Amino acid sequence: MNDTNRILDLFNEKNSLEEKYFMPFLVCGDPSIEQFISMVKKIAPYIDLLELGVPFSDPIADGPTIQEANMRAFEAGINTKVALDIIKKIRTFFTKPIVILTYYNILIQGSETIESSLDNTLRRFKESGIDGIVIADLPIEEAGLALKYCKKHNISLIFLIAPTTTDDRLEKILKEAIGFIYLISILGVTGAREKVAQITKETIKRVKEKIKTRIPVFLGFGISKPEHASAVAELGADGIIIGSAIIDIIKRNLSNFSKMEQELVEFISSIKNAIKRSN
Amino acid sequence: MKYNGIYPNKCGKFGDFGGIFAPEVLMPALCELDEAFEKYRNDESFKKEFYQILESYGGRPTPLFYAKRLSENVGCKVYLKREDLLHGGAHKLNNVIGQALLAKKMGKKKLVAETGAGQHGFATAIAGAYFGMETKVFMGKVDIARQAYNVYRMQLLGAEVIPVESGSKTLKDAINDGLRYWITNVRDTHYLMGSVVGPHPYPLLVREFQRIIGIETKKQIMELEGRLPNAIMACIGGGSNAIGIMYDFIENENVQLIGVEAAGEGLETGKHSIALGLGRRGVLHGSLMYLLQNEYGNILKSHSISAGLDYPGVGPEHCFLKELSRLRVETATDNETLESFQKLSVLEGIIPALESSHALACLEKIKGEFNKDDIVIINLSGSGSKDLNIIKQRLEFKVK
Ligand SMILES: Cc1ncc(COP(=O)(O)O)c(C=O)c1O
Numbered sequence: 104m105n106d107t108n109r110i111l112d113l114f115n116e117k118n119s120l121e122e123k124y125f126m127p128f129l130v131c132g133d134p135s136i137e138q139f140i141s142m143v144k145k146i147a148p149y150i151d152l153l154e155l156g157v158p159f160s161d162p163i164a165d166g167p168t169i170q171e172a173n174m175r176a177f178e179a180g181i182n183t184k185v186a187l188d189i190i191k192k193i194r195t196f197f198t199k200p201i202v203i204l205t206y207y208n209i210l211i212q213g214s215e216t217i218e219s220s221l222d223n224t225l226r227r228f229k230e231s232g233i234d235g236i237v238i239a240d241l242p243i244e245e246a247g248l249a250l251k252y253c254k255k256h257n258i259s260l261i262f263l264i265a266p267t268t269t270d271d272r273l274e275k276i277l278k279e280a281i282g283f284i285y286l287i288s289i290l291g292v293t294g295a296r297e298k299v300a301q302i303t304k305e306t307i308k309r310v311k312e313k314i315k316t317r318i319p320v321f322l323g324f325g326i327s328k329p330e331h332a333s334a335v336a337e338l339g340a341d342g343i344i345i346g347s348a349i350i351d352i353i354k355r356n357l358s359n360f361s362k363m364e365q366e367l368v369e370f371i372s373s374i375k376n377a378i379k380r381s382n
Numbered sequence: 383m384k385y386n387g388i389y390p391n392k393c394g395k396f397g398d399f400g401g402i403f404a405p406e407v408l409m410p411a412l413c414e415l416d417e418a419f420e421k422y423r424n425d426e427s428f429k430k431e432f433y434q435i436l437e438s439y440g441g442r443p444t445p446l447f448y449a450k451r452l453s454e455n456v457g458c459k460v461y462l463k464r465e466d467l468l469h470g471g472a473h474k475l476n477n478v479i480g481q482a483l484l485a486k487k488m489g490k491k492k493l494v495a496e497t498g499a500g501q502h503g504f505a506t507a508i509a510g511a512y513f514g515m516e517t518k519v520f521m522g523k524v525d526i527a528r529q530a531y532n533v534y535r536m537q538l539l540g541a542e543v544i545p546v547e548s549g550s551k552t553l554k555d556a557i558n559d560g561l562r563y564w565i566t567n568v569r570d571t572h573y574l575m576g577s578v579v580g581p582h583p584y585p586l587l588v589r590e591f592q593r594i595i596g597i598e599t600k601k602q603i604m605e606l607e608g609r610l611p612n613a614i615m616a617c618i619g620g621g622s623n624a625i626g627i628m629y630d631f632i633e634n635e636n637v638q639l640i641g642v643e644a645a646g647e648g649l650e651t652g653k654h655s656i657a658l659g660l661g662r663r664g665v666l667h668g669s670l671m672y673l674l675q676n677e678y679g680n681i682l683k684s685h686s687i688s689a690g691l692d693y694p695g696v697g698p699e700h701c702f703l704k705e706l707s708r709l710r711v712e713t714a715t716d717n718e719t720l721e722s723f724q725k726l727s728v729l730e731g732i733i734p735a736l737e738s739s740h741a742l743a744c745l746e747k748i749k750g751e752f753n754k755d756d757i758v759i760i761n762l763s764g765s766g767s768k769d770l771n772i773i774k775q776r777l778e779f780k781v782k
Contacts, residue, residue, distance in 0.1 A: 207403055208679040245403055265405075267410045
């Protein structure tokens with residue numbers, strides 16, 4: 104089981120980088136544990152990878168939409184143990200790559216030392232079926248231990264790159280990056296935005312020019328519409344990530360679950376279609 | 383013991399503690415701040431300007447006052463370092479003047495800060511006005527309600543107070559929202575951290591600006607007594623007033639350093655802020671430190687009668703000093719604190735901040751350890767005038 108990493112498999116196929124990929128983000132356990140699993144089942148056919156947030160009490164990189172989703176998940180009883188169970192259940196029907204997004208403190212508790220906790224937690228996540236991990240508050244400078252244990256457990260440690268990332272640091276990050284690059288499209292926290300920022304185009308171009316290997320670039324933060332998705336795909340991103348715009352649909356329909364699922368499927372399939380057209 | 387100038391290392395580590403656990407968007411700003419600080423910290427004209435402002439505007443040096451009646455009462459020689467007399471009523475001014483001056487040199491136009499009780503927010507508003515920089519202060523909704531007077535003071539100084547609705551709506555959430563704001567406005571804005579917490583270089587920066595307290599204290603006690611004190615005591619919230627007075631005594635191993643955390647309603651109630659004493663290692667707000675947290679790594683709510691100590695973490699350097707057994711960690715409950723608050727008011731005519739009263743309360747608890755000639759210095763980090771609303775709910779006097 105430790106041998107497979109579905110992210111690496113996906114991007115290792117011949118010519119696969121000609122395609123555009125779509126990875127939606129949901130908070131694990133939002134709005135409730137059962138509804139969450141049901142939702143994933145419904146959207147599974149329209150997505151290429153799945154990103155799951157494992158909530159932290161103090162998520163400084165997240166805007167109000169995801170903070171509220173975290174609160175709903177906490178109320179539904181989410182914690183590391185429950186998240187692992189949820190991922191295991193998803194793995195009974197979902198065969199595409201799963202990436203989790205969390206904060207460092209969630210990964211370094213549970214055993215005697217920080218190092219043994221990290222080893223242990225990453226092993227358990229890998230066993231539950233994840234392929235990659237994004238740690239929102241772990242810059243390359245602090246990532247030594249996480250890299251060591253992600254390698255040990257064959258998990259791709261996905262690094263974030265921001266519009267403010269200097270060329271120096273960009274090179275350092277690209278040297279360690281495995282799986283794909285998570286490019287933050289804006290100066291800001293997560294949250295749906297009306298327009299694709301100008302800064303996005305420059306950043307994609309700058310990053311693409313620096314990449315010497317075959318690593319794909321995914322763009323996230325602020326994308327909220329099919330037009331954005333196709334626009335950024337045309338700008339050269341290999342994949343897009345949408346979180347807050349999807350979670351807004353959940354929030355809007357908390358009292359009507361079937362409508363929630365229906366709107367989610369409509370929105371997610373419209374994104375998939377939009378980027379397919381630009382393939 | 384060789385200590386000064388060694389910690390933190392270049393990566394911001396105090397042993398295992400500290401570091402830079404920050405979102406990628408902030409990394410360039412933190413690197414820029416680090417570089418700017420390294421450039422200016424030994425720059426004579428910067429140091430001179432910093433000190434001149436603290437002198438002419440802030441009222442430095444603050445007195446080291448021999449508290450005669452309190453000394454008689456507790457049975458050893460007690461000196462109070464009067465940071466309560468600094469402009470703004472607390473040690474906070476040292477830090478905000480230092481950081482705002484640095485931000486100005488870096489070409490930043492705006493300041494953003496978090497505040498719990500409003501003390502640091504008020505100080506930041508002072509610095510904003512002094513340097514003519516636009517100032518935003520994030521403050522939890524709960525704190526706004528219980529500290530209306532401080533909100534008003536900040537507004538009077540022209541700062542914008544932004545209510546924080548997320549999480550527990552208190553200090554830690556104000557830091558979260560302040561950092562989120564900074565993430566979005568990082569290019570023209572300096573985040574003015576209020577204590578020795580946060581990602582590197584903040585714990586270093588804030589310590590260096592607060593060191594003036596200890597440097598003065600050392601000189602003053604040598605002039606007054608011709609010898610170093612037996613102990614120095616200070617309350618610990620994030621830890622800035624404590625490290626400020628203690629840093630220049632760390633290598634003097636005969637001087638006991640005693641930090642006092644808020645025991646709130648009592649250890650056994652779980653309603654306290656004893657991060658150093660009872661916390662587990664973890665990462666919050668960019669730094670590895672001892673934290674009050676649950677088994678899964680989510681942060682717990684802290685409690686204290688004094689908003690300035692009401693924080694579930696503690697500065698990385700204090701964690702390290704505790705691990706080195708150089709810092710002794712004690713606690714005082716809300717009730718013990720109130721008693722000492724009243725005692726100092728009556729005995730010396732000084733109304734101390736509730737935060738600082740924790741250090742006074744601890745002295746009361748351990749006074750048996752000291753002889754008549756022993757010298758104990760307490761950092762009186764602030765004035766209690768900001769706390770009168772809270773005190774009044776607990777302590778009423780009748781007019782006959
Ligand atoms: C008077 C006073 N003392 C102490 C503190 C606690 O902070 P620190 O531990 O950083 O000194 C505060 C914080 O607001 C304060 O206002």
